[in-house]
Amino acid sequence: xxxxxxxxxxxxxxxxxxxxxxxxxxxxxxxxxxxxxxxxxxxxxxxxxxxxxxxxxxxxxxxxxxxxxxxxxxxxxxxxxxxxxxxxxxxxxxxxxxxxxxxxxxxxxxxxxxxxxxxxxxxxxxxxxxxxxxxxxxxxxxxxxxxxxxxxxxxxxxxxxxxxxxxxxxxxxxxxxxxxxxxxxxxxxxxxxxxxxxxxxxxxxxxxxxxxxxxxxxxxxxxxxxx
Amino acid sequence: xxxxxxxxxxxxxxxxxxxxxxxxxxxxxxxxxxxxxxxxxxxxxxxxxxxxxxxxxxxxxxxxxxxxxxxxxxxxxxxxxxxxxxxxxxxxxxxxxxxxxxxxxxxxxxxxxxxxxxxxxxxxxxxxxxxxxxxxxxxxxxxxxxxxxxxxxxxxxxxxxxxxxxxxxxxxxxxxxxxxxxxxxxxxxxxxxxxxxxxxxxxxxxxxxxxxxxxxxxxxxxxxxxxxxxxxxxxxxxxxxxxxxxxxxxxxxxxxxxxxxxxxxxxxxxxxxxxxxxxxxxxxxxxxxxxxxxxxxxxxxxxxxxxxxxxxxxxxxxxxxxxxxxxxxxxxxxxxxxxxxxxxxxxxxxxxxxxxxxxxxxxxxxxxxxxxxxxxxxxxxxxxxxxxxxxxxxxxxxxxxxxx
Numbered sequence: 001x002x003x004x005x006x007x008x009x010x011x012x013x014x015x016x017x018x019x020x021x022x023x024x025x026x027x028x029x030x031x032x033x034x035x036x037x038x039x040x041x042x043x044x045x046x047x048x049x050x051x052x053x054x055x056x057x058x059x060x061x062x063x064x065x066x067x068x069x070x071x072x073x074x075x076x077x078x079x080x081x082x083x084x085x086x087x088x089x090x091x092x093x094x095x096x097x098x099x100x101x102x103x104x105x106x107x108x109x110x111x112x113x114x115x116x117x118x119x120x121x122x123x124x125x126x127x128x129x130x131x132x133x134x135x136x137x138x139x140x141x142x143x144x145x146x147x148x149x150x151x152x153x154x155x156x157x158x159x160x161x162x163x164x165x166x167x168x169x170x171x172x173x174x175x176x177x178x179x180x181x182x183x184x185x186x187x188x189x190x191x192x193x194x195x196x197x198x199x200x201x202x203x204x205x206x207x208x209x210x211x212x213x214x215x216x217x218x219x220x221x222x223x224x225x226x227x
Numbered sequence: 228x229x230x231x232x233x234x235x236x237x238x239x240x241x242x243x244x245x246x247x248x249x250x251x252x253x254x255x256x257x258x259x260x261x262x263x264x265x266x267x268x269x270x271x272x273x274x275x276x277x278x279x280x281x282x283x284x285x286x287x288x289x290x291x292x293x294x295x296x297x298x299x300x301x302x303x304x305x306x307x308x309x310x311x312x313x314x315x316x317x318x319x320x321x322x323x324x325x326x327x328x329x330x331x332x333x334x335x336x337x338x339x340x341x342x343x344x345x346x347x348x349x350x351x352x353x354x355x356x357x358x359x360x361x362x363x364x365x366x367x368x369x370x371x372x373x374x375x376x377x378x379x380x381x382x383x384x385x386x387x388x389x390x391x392x393x394x395x396x397x398x399x400x401x402x403x404x405x406x407x408x409x410x411x412x413x414x415x416x417x418x419x420x421x422x423x424x425x426x427x428x429x430x431x432x433x434x435x436x437x438x439x440x441x442x443x444x445x446x447x448x449x450x451x452x453x454x455x456x457x458x459x460x461x462x463x464x465x466x467x468x469x470x471x472x473x474x475x476x477x478x479x480x481x482x483x484x485x486x487x488x489x490x491x492x493x494x495x496x497x498x499x500x501x502x503x504x505x506x507x508x509x510x511x512x513x514x515x516x517x518x519x520x521x522x523x524x525x526x527x528x529x530x531x532x533x534x535x536x537x538x539x540x541x542x543x544x545x546x547x548x549x550x551x552x553x554x555x556x557x558x559x560x561x562x563x564x565x566x567x568x569x570x571x572x573x574x575x576x577x578x579x580x581x582x583x584x585x586x587x588x589x590x591x592x593x594x595x596x597x598x599x600x601x602x603x604x605x606x607x608x609x610x611x612x613x614x615x616x617x618x619x620x621x622x623x624x625x626x627x628x629x630x631x
Contacts, residue, residue: 074315075287079330126317128373129394181255181318182333 039153044214047157051150052206058143059199065136066192072123072133073185081189087176088115088190091197093205098213099159102151105202107165109148111174112195116141118175119188126181140195158213248274249323249331257337257423260312260368265296267304268323270331278303280326285336286319310338312371340368341425345376345400345418348429351439351533354469355525358404358436360391362418365427374422378402383413383433408436410526437525441533443467445479445501445518450543457510457546463502464518464538475532476524481505482537486513511547515540 070076089111095101120137127133155164179187249270258264268283270276278297283290283305296304303323313319318335325331343365350360360378364370378391391402408414414436418429445464453459462481470477481494481503497503508514517537525532574596578588 072315073317074320076320079328083330123317126373128316130397130399181335182251182320182322185317185320185335186330186333 039156044154044158045210047150047154048206048210048214051147051154052203052210054143054147054150055199055202055206058140058147059196059203061136061143062140062192062196062199065133065140066189066196068133068136069123069188069192072127072131073189076185076189080186081193083186083190085176085187085190087174088187088194089198091194091201093198093201098209099155099162101205102155102158102209103162103164105205106148106151106155108198108202109144109151112144112191112198113141113148114174115191116144116195119191122179122184122188126184251321251323251332251334253334255318255335255337257339257372258310259424260338260340260371261309262338263306263308264310264336265304265306266321266334267298267302268332269298269302270323272301274301276301276325276331281331282324282326284320284322284324286314310336312340312368313338316371316373337372337423339370339372339374339422339424340366342366342369342374342420342422342427344427345420345429348416348418348432350416350432350434351441352408352436353440354442354522355408355410355436355440357406358408358414358439359396359401360404360416360418361398361401362429363400364420365429369420369422372422372424374420376400376402377419377421378416379419380404380414380416382409383415410436438530439533440475440522440525442469442475442477442520442522442535444535444538445520446538448516448518448538448541450514450516450541452543452546453504455546457548458506458508460505460508460514460516460543460545461502462505462516462518462541466501467520467535470520470522475522477520478523478531479503479518479520480534481516481518483514483516485509486515486542508545510545513542513544515542517541 070081073080089108091108093101093104093108095104116137120134120141123131123133123137152164155162176183176187249268252267252269253264256264266283268278268281270278270281278299278301281303282292283295283303285307290305290307294305294307296306298304305321313336318337320333321336322333323331345362345365348360348362350358352358358380362376362378364374364376376394379388380391381388391404393403393405394401396403412435413433415431415433417431420427420429445467447463447465449463451461451463453461464479466477469475476499478499479497479501481497482491483494483505484491494503494505505514505516517540519537520535522532523530574593577596577599578592
């Protein structure tokens with residue numbers, strides 16, 4: 001036997017530059033995954049159907065949420081909920097074609113999130129810790145975030161060539177500045193009332209979109225590509 | 228490939244800043260119960276609203292105009308006396324309206340009392356692992372407004388003051404310390420209460436964790452009959468597993484009640500056994516039984532701990548003293564004797580009538596009679612419902628056909 005010990009594992013020499021490049025690529029890949037929603041291609045009809053079911057659930061819960069909210073604030077007339085408050089998203093879905101309307105649903109969902117969060121923070125100070133209002137607000141926030149992600153995925157699948165605007169800026173421009181307690185009560189009522197109305201519109205819209213978008217053989221992306 | 232979001236800014240709708248319609252003073256005040264308040268609503272002059280057209284509501288109820296005061300053309304006050312405690316912890320809604328009911332401004336009133344010293348502070352440890360404490364608010368007035376309670380504790384002779392953090396055990400006025408508790412060393416524990424109107428601190432209690440130990444209820448509680456004894460039941464159970472880990476001994480209590488009664492009977496002298504026989508019970512009756520455990524002898528101490536919760540109820544029934552009228556499969560020995568006697572009587576009667584005396588008596592003859600009996604029963608059932616107490620022998624079934 002030879003006294004020379006053979007190294008059975010081939011040595012892989014990686015240059016310093018290549019190692020740096022590999023690290024950068026890995027970081028970029030991880031960052032890209034964490035920054036965007038990971039969507040899997042799913043059949044159009046079943047995706048929209050799922051979103052429709054989720055919307056119906058959130059809408060049903062929003063009715064109870066608003067009732068619970070009003071009871072928690074004391075006797076408040078319907079007038080409080082109809083007061084004019086700046087910066088609260090309106091419940092209307094805009095756009096002419098399905099892609100615009102789907103995008104409107106997505107951006108409205110995202111727009112409501114910081115307001116739901118602000119109402120939760122305010123009510124945490126106003127309500128006893130055992131109040132069911134706080135858990136209902138938290139649930140509404142989580143489910144709406146989930147719905148936004150679903151709509152995002154469906155949009156990307158149906159309209160891959162159309163850009164999606166970035167996340168709305170979550171800062172002082174989107175939620176009101178500090179308010180006195182009465183203003184907080186009114187603000188919360190306006191947010192939840194508009195939220196409930198928005199979800200009602202989304203339910204109708206998703207039904208329409210499902211029949212418009214999923215039954216056609218030609219995708220709107222292809223149609224848009226013609227222009 | 229996941230589409231990347233564009234870096235263009237999402238431009239929210241541009242909203243114009245709203246000019247405040249009116250201002251109420253004071254805004255969100257904290258007030259003592261029984262006190263008075265004068266609030267003012269001042270509307271912006273450019274709104275063109277006159278104060279004498281405005282009105283006030285408190286928690287949705289319109290306040291009488293006799294309580295109003297006209298301060299100026301655009302300022303209206305209201306005076307409230309002997310305020311009651313707030314209807315909700317978020318505050319009472321005092322609102323200033325225009326003539327047509329529109330809301331001009333609002334202020335939330337917090338009417339309550341400063342807290343009193345929290346009382347009845349008690350704590351217990353589950354298997355020496357943790358510490359739970361509960362207390363009662365010292366006064367009622369503090370419950371109308373948001374009052375914060377903070378449970379604090381420290382080792383008696385050294386250590387820094389710490390705060391309990393978990394108040395979410397589902398019950399009010401309780402707190403839970405899950406870990407890192409010292410044994411054989413006394414703790415000082417107290418509760419601090421505070422709200423917008425004041426603060427208060429409970430008395431300090433001193434305890435060693437090992438003095439306030441409770442454990443889990445016994446598991447595997449089984450209740451069974453004692454043979455056919457109609458007034459007794461046996462109860463068996465397992466000792467809580469945690470006892471093995473902490474050198475506890477244990478003593479037990481049993482309680483039982485009739486199914487349709489709310490009154491429990493307590494058996495207190497069970498000791499450290501894991502079985503017990505209940506006696507003096509009612510026959511043919513369903514009983515519910517529960518067992519609980521007290522850890523004694525913690526690390527050699529003779530001091531008792533705190534009784535555990537009762538185990539889940541287990542049910543069992545005592546036997547009946549007599550067999551059922553119908554469907555009884557187990558006749559008593561006395562009845563068996565009379566049945567045999569009657570049968571023998573019938574057999575001898577048949578032998579006398581149809582056999583040539585009893586000289587040919589044998590078990591074979593008995594068997595033949597049994598066969599004949601069976602055939603004659605079938606004939607009787609076929610003919611009618613006559614319940615013939617003794618066997619009748621049809622002419623064609625004379626004994627000579629059964630002669631041995």
